[in-house]
Every structure is written in structure tokens, then in C-alpha cells.
Amino acid sequence: MLEGILMGIFGNTIFAIIQGMVTTLFGDKDDDLNNRIYESLEMATKDFFKQYGEIYRKPHSSFLARESNIRLxxxxxxxxxxxxxxxxxxxRGFDNEPDVSEEHLHYFVSNLEKIMKEDFILDKLKEEKKHIEESKVANENIKEILEIVTGQSTTTPTVKKGNWQLTDLATGNEIPFIEGKKYHQKYPNGVEQIFMIxxxxxxxxxxxxDGRWSYHEIDISKGSAKNNKxxxxxxxxxxVVNKSDIINKTVTPLSNGYYQEEMTLKWGRTSKVIYDINDRIQQCNxxxxxMVNHNSKTISPHNE
Structure with a gap:
């Protein structure tokens, strides 16, 4: 089936973009999700040029050939x-191809939404995103948790905890935030998180x-992580740190050949790591x- 998909209007190019995007968002390839998104785009694109092919005669020079549009x-x-x-x-089109009109663009987007809605997994993803967006505070709180544990940047919440609201992803209903209560959320791609504030x-x-569990405690007032498992x-x-990013570095000998290395890096980053006599990490704050990459087993500054 995959070979049939790749023989579409744009071939491997768009599939490669989608594959890269999914890898960036979830940390690894998800071939099933890649195929679902690609198939939806392929169906909507074929229908678009079937409908308006006399106006937009060169698909590879149309607005749909823009990588930025596929990424969006x-x-x-x-x-x-x-x-x-x-x-x-x-x-905008390329090579003197006409820009797509508002009416025709609306046709493409509406048709793509309809096709994605008919796919259970994609529809579920979009519905859960909608539920989260309906509560801005919930969105920010959950986003911060996901950003920290997946290695993305984070900001300190400015809303008092007493005013926080969360969203039940199964029903879309708002639920009250209770300090000290555990919340368990599951996502269609198999990702799960259990969190407590x-x-x-x-x-x-x-x-x-990939089914790998990790545990983190994050101080949201300082933006620091501790007690990581x-x-x-x-x-x-x-x-893994670039030498050019290091502002200060201090190494302190400890007992049994252990030593502690403290670093201050550019852009407000710090690290305090204890190594054993064989230079293996024993403790890291x-x-x-x-960002932490469990595939390469590296801890490194996150550079956007």
C-alpha cells in the first residue's frame, strides 16, 4: 500500500516532510501516522486539481508545492x-502559476478537514487539540509539562494555581484543578502522562x-528539574555541551575518586553533575x- 501512496502527485518529497515533522514532534518515526497524514493530503490534493486543474495547471508550481504550507x-x-x-x-504559486484564490483555498482546506475527520486517529488528535485550546490556562499548563519532559523550552506560569482549569481529553469538559491530585492523560499515539502539582x-x-517511562520533578518557580528517573x-x-556555550566551569574532587562538575552556560542554563571514577554520571541536576534524548542517551542544551 505504501508504494501506491508514494506514486501520488508529489511523490516522496511531501512524505519526507511529513516524516520529519512527526519525528520532530514525537521524537521518533511513526509510520502509521505519516501514512494517514500523507493519504489525507494526497486525496485532498488530487480532488483539488481535478476540480481546478484548468486554472492551476502545474501542481509542482502551485501553492501546495510550498514546503512551508505542508509543514503548517x-x-x-x-x-x-x-x-x-x-x-x-x-x-502564492511558483514560476508564474497563479496564486490560489480565497474561494479555491477554502475548498481545499474544507475538503482536507473532511477527509481527516473520516480518519479516526487524525480526527481524535484534532478533537483533543480543540478541547485543549478551548481552555487557554489548561493548554498552557499541559504544554509546559510536555515541553519539559520532551526537552522543549518552558516558561513559568503567571496564573495563580487557584484559577487553573484542566480539560478532560475524553469528554472535552473542564475539570477543576486540585493541588496534590494526580491526573492521568493518554494520547492516541500511545503517549501517557501522570502528573501532580x-x-x-x-x-x-x-x-x-515506545513505551519507555521516565519520571521528573520540575520546580515551576525556578524552571529547574530534579529527581529525574x-x-x-x-x-x-x-x-553534551558545546565549549563555546560555557561561561563558567568548576570541578570539585569528592571521595572515592568521584567529582562534581558545575557549569554556567549561555542563555540562563546551569548544570551540576556528579561523576564516578570512570566519568560516568551518577547524579544530574x-x-x-x-533536552534528553533517550535514543542517543544524551543530555544537552535545547537550541530552538
Whole structure:
């Protein structure tokens, strides 16, 4: 079936873009999700040129050939930034091909939405995103948790906890935030998170799409992580830092050949790591924007 899909109007190019986007968003390839998004785009695109092919004669020079437009469409499926595809798509064509009209663009976007809605997984993703966006405070709180545990940047909440609201992803209903209560959420791609917020500490048990669980405690007032438990022993991980980012570095000898390394890096990042006599990490505390890659087993500053 995959070969049939790839023989479409744009071939491997768009599929590669989608594959890269899914990898960026979820940390690994998800071939089923790639195929679902690609099939939806392929169906909507074929229908568009069947309807308006006399006006837009060269698909490879149309607005749909813009990589930025494909990325925007893929991003619109996932949690995070709210995207108005109809308003944000670049309407320009290439090589003297006409810009797509508002009427024709509306036809394409509406048809794509309809096709995605007929796919259970894509519809579920979009519905859950809609539920989250309906509560801005809930969206920010959940987004911060996901950003921290997946290595993305985070900001300190400005809304008092007493005013927080969460969204039940199964029903879309708002539920009250209770300090010290555990909340369990599951996503269609297999990701799960169990989190609790108490005394400015977010405790998160997070399962990635490969079934690997990791645990983190984040101080939301300082933006720092502590008491991390990775899916693999911390001694198997490496701290990877560019020398040009280091502002200060202090190494303190400890007993039994152990030593502590403290670093201050650019952009408000710090690290305090204890190594054993074989230079293996025994304890690691970082603050600022960092990312952990469980595939390469590395801990490194997150650079947007």
C-alpha cells in the first residue's frame, strides 16, 4: 500500500516532510501516522486539481508545492500553537502559476478537514487539540509539562494555581484543578502522562510512544528539574555541551575518586553533575532549557 501512496502527485518529497515533522514532534518515526497524514493530503490534493486543474495547471508550481504550507498543515494536527490553516497558508504559486484564490483555498482546506475527520486517529488528535485550546490556562499548563519532559523550552506560569482549569481529553469538559491530585492523560499515539502539582513542584511520570517511562520533578518557580528517573540508568547517559556555550566551569574532587562538575552556560542554563571514577554520571541536576534524548542517551542544551 505504501508504494501506491508514494506514486501520488508529489511523490516522496511531501512524505519526507511529513516524516520529519512527526519525528520532530514525537521524537521518533511513526509510520502509521505519516501514512494517514500523507493519504489525507494526497486525496485532498488530487480532488483539488481535478476540480481546478484548468486554472492551476502545474501542481509542482502551485501553492501546495510550498514546503512551508505542508509543514503548517502537519503542525495544525498536533497540540501546541493554535493554527488557522485557511488564514496562514501561503497562497502564492511558483514560476508564474497563479496564486490560489480565497474561494479555491477554502475548498481545499474544507475538503482536507473532511477527509481527516473520516480518519479516526487524525480526527481524535484534532478533537483533543480543540478541547485543549478551548481552555487557554489548561493548554498552557499541559504544554509546559510536555515541553519539559520532551526537552522543549518552558516558561513559568503567571496564573495563580487557584484559577487553573484542566480539560478532560475524553469528554472535552473542564475539570477543576486540585493541588496534590494526580491526573492521568493518554494520547492516541500511545503517549501517557501522570502528573501532580504541589507547592510549585510538577511531578510527572511520562511514557513515550515506545513505551519507555521516565519520571521528573520540575520546580515551576525556578524552571529547574530534579529527581529525574530515566528509562535507562543515568550512568549510561552523556552530558553534551558545546565549549563555546560555557561561561563558567568548576570541578570539585569528592571521595572515592568521584567529582562534581558545575557549569554556567549561555542563555540562563546551569548544570551540576556528579561523576564516578570512570566519568560516568551518577547524579544530574540542570536548570534552564535542556533536552534528553533517550535514543542517543544524551543530555544537552535545547537550541530552538
Amino acid at each position: 498543515i502537519v503542525q495544525s494536527v498536533y497540540f501546541g500553537k493554535k493554527i488557522d490553516v485557511l488564514k496562514e497558508l501561503d497562497r 504541589k507547592d510549585d513542584i510538577i511531578s510527572v511520570d511520562f511514557k513515550d510512544k 530515566f528509562p535507562y540508568p543515568v550512568s549510561e547517559y552523556k552530558l 540542570v536548570s534552564g532549557e535542556w
